[in-house]
Amino acid sequence: MKLNRTIERISESETLHLNALVKALARKGKKVFNFTAGELDFATPESIRRRVVRHLSENKYTPVLGLSILRRAIAARAAKDYGAKDISDKDVAVTAGAKQGLAEVLQVILNHDDEVIIPTPAWPTYAEQVRLFGGRPVLVPLSKNFELDIAAVKAALTSKTKAIILNFPHNPTGKIFSESALRRLAKVLQHRRVYVIADVIYRALVYDGKMPKPAKIFKKNLIIIDGFSKSHALTGWRIGHMVAEPVIISALGRLQSQTSGNASIVSQHAALAALGASAVTAEFLRALSRRRKFVAEALAKITSINFVLPDGAFYFFLDIRKINRDSQEFCRELLQKTGVALVPGETFAAPGFARLSFAAPDAALEEGLQRLAKFVKL
Numbered sequence: 001m002k003l004n005r006t007i008e009r010i011s012e013s014e015t016l017h018l019n020a021l022v023k024a025l026a027r028k029g030k031k032v033f034n035f036t037a038g039e040l041d042f043a044t045p046e047s048i049r050r051r052v053v054r055h056l057s058e059n060k061y062t063p064v065l066g067l068s069i070l071r072r073a074i075a076a077r078a079a080k081d082y083g084a085k086d087i088s089d090k091d092v093a094v095t096a097g098a099k100q101g102l103a104e105v106l107q108v109i110l111n112h113d114d115e116v117i118i119p120t121p122a123w124p125t126y127a128e129q130v131r132l133f134g135g136r137p138v139l140v141p142l143s144k145n146f147e148l149d150i151a152a153v154k155a156a157l158t159s160k161t162k163a164i165i166l167n168f169p170h171n172p173t174g175k176i177f178s179e180s181a182l183r184r185l186a187k188v189l190q191h192r193r194v195y196v197i198a199d200v201i202y203r204a205l206v207y208d209g210k211m212p213k214p215a216k217i218f219k220k221n222l223i224i225i226d227g228f229s230k231s232h233a234l235t236g237w238r239i240g241h242m243v244a245e246p247v248i249i250s251a252l253g254r255l256q257s258q259t260s261g262n263a264s265i266v267s268q269h270a271a272l273a274a275l276g277a278s279a280v281t282a283e284f285l286r287a288l289s290r291r292r293k294f295v296a297e298a299l300a301k302i303t304s305i306n307f308v309l310p311d312g313a314f315y316f317f318l319d320i321r322k323i324n325r326d327s328q329e330f331c332r333e334l335l336q337k338t339g340v341a342l343v344p345g346e347t348f349a350a351p352g353f354a355r356l357s358f359a360a361p362d363a364a365l366e367e368g369l370q371r372l373a374k375f376v377k378l
Contacts, residue, residue: 010128014347022341032339033368035356038171039235040314042287044270045280048232051273052266062262065253066094066241070268073275074241081203082224082243083213090246093253094271096263098201098227098240103129104259105223105242106163108251109195110135114162117153121146121317121350123171123199135162139349145308146175146317150184157188163195168212169202172348172355173317174310179212186217195221201240202313204231204281207289209311215243223248228274230313231281239267288314291358291365298369304376314359318342321352323376330354338371 002008015038022034065071071089078087095101102125110116112134118126120139127137140156143149153164164185168177189196198214203226214224227240240263242252262268274280292309295316299307306319324330327344331354335341345353358365 006132006134010132011124013128014124015343018341018343022335025335025339030339032335032341033360033364033371034341035358035360035365035368036341036343037357037359038230040230040233040284040359041361042233042284044233044237045274045277047277047280048234048270048273052270055266055269058265058269060265062265062268064257064262065249066092066263067265067268067272070094070272073272074243077275078215078243081213081226082200083216084224084243085215087243091243091249093242093244093249093256094263094268095240095242095256096260096267097229097238098199098225098242099125100238100260101225101227101240101242102126102197102199103133104252104255105197105225105244105248106130106133106135107255108248110162113160115158115160116162117156117164119148119153119164119166121172121345121348121353122165123167124347124349126165126167127349136160142173142175146170146173148177148181148185150181150188153185154188157192157194161192161194163197164189165197165199166214167199167201169200169206169310169312171202171313172315172343172345172350172353173308174313174315175308176206176209176211176311179210179217182212182214182217186219189218189221193221195223197223197225199225201225201227202230205285205288205314206312207285207292207310211312228271231284232270232274232277233284234267234270234274237264237267237270239263239271241271288358291360291362294362295356295358295365295369298366298373302373302376314357316356316358317345317350318354318356319352320345320354320376325352327351327354334372334375338368338375340368340371340375 078084343355
């Protein structure tokens, strides 16, 4: 018996697959250096765990879109975090991770053959989810330095364009799109009915430059995807949220009521604690900043690899085209011969590149980079 044809065309998440593969190799006794993971290597902060422990006796459904106290708290932070004004809990939905939020948004807004512009390189889930829900991903390259190419975006717009997905700080490059580029894009879109989906899940992890506030730039048709996974080491807790106009949130609530229902109640309490734990994120950021500096200095000694210093998030996107333009082959050989695991650029629609996550222990980064340097000089 055949499965749904759309599901048969969807690929498994390559980043999650690689992370699982590396962990399986480690369990078999192979010494591996896992630089594939899109998650912090830090423990969930104690202040968050303490709050959750106090609420472990709660075992009932919450409202589908989340606890009222959590939605109000997110709305209250919207001006500071996103530059949004006059936001209430009716503009907020809580989801089981930002990935679920993105999936539900696409289900709500897309009709068959609607087009979604995705600047590349890009997190592969964007294109796969667009296909999954009947849309057509339109891949538009970023500039050489990973800035938005407004002319290329403008050229890709058609009567079928329903949305553009903007991710900043950017996965896999760590780039923060400039406010001037975002304002130029807003001007291009001002007379079009195109949703701007701003995925700002790495918003709190910024090293250089300023994080633009999307609601100050895009005055209409804006959907903000966010969460606490990356900023507070809560990936496994599966808790995210979004901010959008009430008609989107209401539709999402109807959809979610027939699928997952509410996000886990204990994870919602973790999110409430995270909202008051900015000092924790600052501590994480200091450690990541130190690692970023160390990795940049180590990579600068490898003349066959080029890179752009990331503004935010915790990735370096390595240009390995001087070594091998087939980055899948490069990463496979690197893992087999050295135990160093990177994500090949083909995953992000960027062959000839590889993503290195520096959300890894200092000792692993030091030895892993030494092995990488030795490998490329063979």
